[in-house]
Amino acid sequence: MPGSVWHYRAVNSEGVVVTGERTAADEAQVLAFLRQKKMMALEVRPASKMGLNSTGSSWFSVLRKARFRQSEIADFTRKLATMLGAGLDLDRALKFLGETAPSDKIRTLITGLRDRVRDGASFADSLENAGGVFSRLYVGLVRAGEAGGALYDALERLADLLERERKLTTTIQSAMIYPTVLLVASTGSVALLLTHVLPQFVPLFEENGVALPVMTRIVIAAGDLLTHWGAVILLMIIAAVLGARTLLKRPEIRLRVDYALLKGPIIGTLLRNVMAAQLTRTLGTLLHNGVPLVGALRIVGGVVGNRAGAQALVKATSAVREGGSLALSLEKDALYPQEMTHFLRVGEETAQLASIALRAADVHEEAVRVTVQRLLAVLVPAITIIMGLVVAAIVSALLLAMLSLNDLAH
Known part of the structure; x- marks a missing residue:
């Protein structure tokens, strides 16, 4: 049976991503060719959509x-x-x-x-x-483990890496549950006061022709706005959120937003520590399994979620490939924590980059946990106080109007 043309992307022994085409009967032959050339496959797919799918098997196409x-x-x-x-x-x-x-x-x-x-x-x-x-990271670590006869060690490190990543993500997500529920419940309570409780008093004020205080008129106007235009306002908010998500899919806008977030005073500190933990944990694990530094950095670039941080890592990878220092290159962009770059510099100077990177990951994961706890300790009272003040303002507006009625009666 004549072979078909396959397109491939792979990382060569120097850590450079190369692309090309190869005529072969199936995907396995292309993978064998890449292994023979000492290249790690990133993607293999038919050059024509009429060929086989990129899995090479209908069995695994179900998994997609x-x-x-x-x-x-x-x-x-x-x-x-x-x-x-x-x-x-x-x-x-x-x-x-x-x-x-x-x-x-x-x-x-x-x-x-x-x-x-x-x-x-x-x-x-x-x-x-x-x-x-x-992921590419998973496959690369297993391939390195198989090549070195240490598949068990590679899987152990992979399991540790995945569990720590999950713990890091869970720490942030779990911490945001309570503030989110509190904010939604408080907002709902305020909306209920403005749209259902307050309107019951308005006819009483109108029948007596009392001159309402400015604060009361503002609160009543807010209630009328929510009652008559609440659905429209909600749709506008949803449209704004969807529009923002669409804009963030554009690389140039996402890059600017990610950069601005990293420079923020509180969220920026948290994101920089998360980014540093992802980089150092993944880099240390890859290096421990025998993956060359340049190849490891290219894989790490796909792990770092922040576009600005990933771009800085691409520059650092180019510098390392040309013989430069990873730590010094990352310091120039000033997007990663200075503590992380100091750790990496020590690792480079002592030829213990793998172990030092893993120690740095421990430090930054703990920093994330502490930052999240502090943020939570500030956020929950802040939401409670702000919503309490809003409710107090609504109640005060009603009381002022009632006092005006009482003055009119006397």
């Missing part, structure tokens, strides 16, 4: 439609590392995990991986062709 949570991937990784550490070979470990999978989609994933491995594919290639379920 499934959504896998980070916790599910971390749990699978930890269990697989435990099985390998207990002395099981990869085939038996995958068989056991497939039989005890907590859901059908996990079972489908593991069964497909095991079938690929039994057909002769490497575990890294099987992961890479699993419909995009596993």
Whole structure:
């Protein structure tokens, strides 16, 4: 059967991303060609849409439609590392995990991986062709572990990395639940006062022809606005949010917004520490598994969520490839915490960049936790006080009007 043309993106031994095309019967031949050239595949897909899909298998194309949570991937990784550490070979470990999978989609994933491995594919290639379920970082670490005969160690470090990332994300999300609920409940209470409670007093004021205080007139006007235009205002807010999300999809706007956020006084400190924790944890893990520095930095660029931080990392990668210092390059942009760049400089000077980067990650993850706690300690009382003042203003406006009625009666 004549071969088809395949397009590929890969990282060569110097850490440079290269693209090209290769005529081959299937995706496996393209991957074998890239391994022979000592390149790590990032993407392999048919040059024509009439060819096979990028997974090379209809089995794994099903996985593209499934959504896998980070916790599910971390749990699978930890269990697989435990099985390998207990002395099981990869085939038996995958068989056991497939039989005890907590859901059908996990079972489908593991069964497909095991079938690929039994057909002769490497575990890294099987992961890479699993419909995009596993990230470049994940595949790269496993490939390095397989090449060095240390798959168990690679999976252990991967599990640690995924669990720490999940913990970091959960810390921020959990901390914002209470302030969000408090804000929504308080806003709802104020809206209820303005649209349902206050209007019941308005006819009383109008019947007696009392001259209402300025504060009362303002509150009544606000209630009328919400009553008659509340739905329109809500739709405008929703439209504004959707419009902002659409604008943020434009790279140049997202870059400016991310840069401005990093320079903020409180949120900026939190985001810089989150970014530093992501960079150092991922970089240290990759280096510990034998991934070259330039290649590791390119993978890390896809982990850092802030566009401005990722752009600074791209500049630093170019500087390192030309023989420069990673720490000095990051210091020039002044987007990452100075403490992180000092850690990296020490790591470069002592040739212990991997271990120092992991220690820096511990420091910045703790800094994130402390910052979130402090932010929460300020945010909750602030919301309570502000909403309390708003409610007090509404009640005061009513009392002033009632006093005016009383004066009129006398």
